Amino acid sequence: MAKRRLTRQQSWRIRKIQQERLERARRKQDQMLDGIDEQKLGAEQSGLVIANYGASLDIEAAAGDIHRCSLRQNIEPLVVGDRVIWQAAGDDSGVVTALIPRHTLLARPDRFANMRPLAANIDQILIVAAPRPMYNTDLIDQYLVAAEVTGVQPVLLLNKIDLLDTTERKRIDEELVLYRTLGYPVIHASTLARHGMDELTAALSGKISVFAGQSGVGKSSLIKALLPESEIVIGDLSERTGLGQHTTSASRLYHLPNGGSLIDSPGVREFRLWKLDEQELAQGFVEFRPLLGHCRFRDCRHNNEPGCAILAAVEDGAISRQRLESFYRIRDGLETDSQQY
Numbered sequence: 026m027a028k029r030r031l032t033r034q035q036s037w038r039i040r041k042i043q044q045e046r047l048e049r050a051r052r053k054q055d056q057m058l059d060g061i062d063e064q065k066l067g068a069e070q071s072g073l074v075i076a077n078y079g080a081s082l083d084i085e086a087a088a089g090d091i092h093r094c095s096l097r098q099n100i101e102p103l104v105v106g107d108r109v110i111w112q113a114a115g116d117d118s119g120v121v122t123a124l125i126p127r128h129t130l131l132a133r134p135d136r137f138a139n140m141r142p143l144a145a146n147i148d149q150i151l152i153v154a155a156p157r158p159m160y161n162t163d164l165i166d167q168y169l170v171a172a173e174v175t176g177v178q179p180v181l182l183l184n185k186i187d188l189l190d191t192t193e194r195k196r197i198d199e200e201l202v203l204y205r206t207l208g209y210p211v212i213h214a215s216t217l218a219r220h221g222m223d224e225l226t227a228a229l230s231g232k233i234s235v236f237a238g239q240s241g242v243g244k245s246s247l248i249k250a251l252l253p254e255s256e257i258v259i260g261d262l263s264e265r266t267g268l269g270q271h272t273t274s275a276s277r278l279y280h281l282p283n284g285g286s287l288i289d290s291p292g293v294r295e296f297r298l299w300k301l302d303e304q305e306l307a308q309g310f311v312e313f314r315p316l317l318g319h320c321r322f323r324d325c326r327h328n329n330e331p332g333c334a335i336l337a338a339v340e341d342g343a344i345s346r347q348r349l350e351s352f353y354r355i356r357d358g359l360e361t362d363s364q365q366y
């Protein structure tokens with residue numbers, strides 16, 4: 026999608042508006058903290074951020090009870106999936122006092138190219154692809170790189186297999202074998218025909234996952250199929266309770282009936298490959314990784330340099346030519362596409 030270039034004045038105004046919003050949120054936070062009796066705070070305990078309303082958060086305690094919490098000023102912005110230390114201030118409210126270090130963080134750039142956190146402590150990204158809109162392997166590779174450089178396990182999920190006839194199915198099966206060879210799990214599913222849902226449920230069990238992929242591949246349909254009605258209702262209800270707030274959480278963590286959790290938000294669904302440099306891109310191709318640093322020239326670009334370890338592996342058949350060419354195309358795209366944000 027083509028983006029307009031902003032004039033300096035427009036950028037300045039946007040920054041100003043954002044600053045004002047931030048200050049308003051801080052003031053609201055202060056007011057909420059003012060209403061809390063410090064003497065009556067409960068003991069410090071750990072919790073999980075399951076919804077984020079900006080000035081306040083829903084924290085799930087170890088026992089599963091949910092508390093609408095405000096934040097101490099010195100804490101960096103929190104996201105759903107964060108593990109925190111908090112103290113109860115009443116039956117259903119509290120104060121977050123510290124952030125427990127994250128083991129992964131999904132982020133996306135804002136319009137000023139600053140990375141903004143989207144969700145924390147994700148274990149796996151389900152990259153959803155479909156025959157309509159038809160995926161292409163370059164796009165799959167881009168998602169895989171994005172997951173790899175974020176340090177999150179990718180799982181390929183081919184949805185809408187009900188749309189495939191035998192010939193198409195065979196061609197796609199053959200095409201996706203490459204990814205199985207690389208060690209990536211590949212799940213075939215149909216939300217419509219409820220096919221592959223058991224395999225998907227098993228893959229999600231015990232982990233915190235997100236769904237990413239092009240618009241129209243069936244992410245909302247999959248999430249709806251996985252969540253029991255009650256989870257969605259609870260999500261809606263908690264927006265109306267708490268400290269009398271009527272704000273909606275753009276991002277939410279859902280527990281799955283068979284174990285595991287999903288974090289979903291419009292931002293998370295749009296997770297994809299942002300700008301990164303050539304070295305990072307190469308690191309995102311898992312099969313290149315052990316060979317990087319083994320080319321004759323330190324600044325080898327793996328084009329046609331003598332003594333290139335990657336090209337030698339392609340000659341040997343250890344690396345597929347398709348992936349090397351995909352690497353070149355993604356690299357060219359990163360070089361020419363200066364309007365990534």
Ligand code: GDP
Pocket residue numbers: 184185186187188214215216217218238239240241242243244245246247
């Ligand atoms: P999202 O944009 O990725 O969230 O995709 P949606 O969940 O909104 O689905 C896009 C369209 O694909 C909708 O019309 C769905 O009904 C349809 N769809 C979703 N899953 C399947 C499936 O397994 N088979 C078929 N044939 N259509 C599906």
Ligand code: ZN
Pocket residue numbers: 320325326327328330332333334335336
């Ligand atoms: Zn090389």
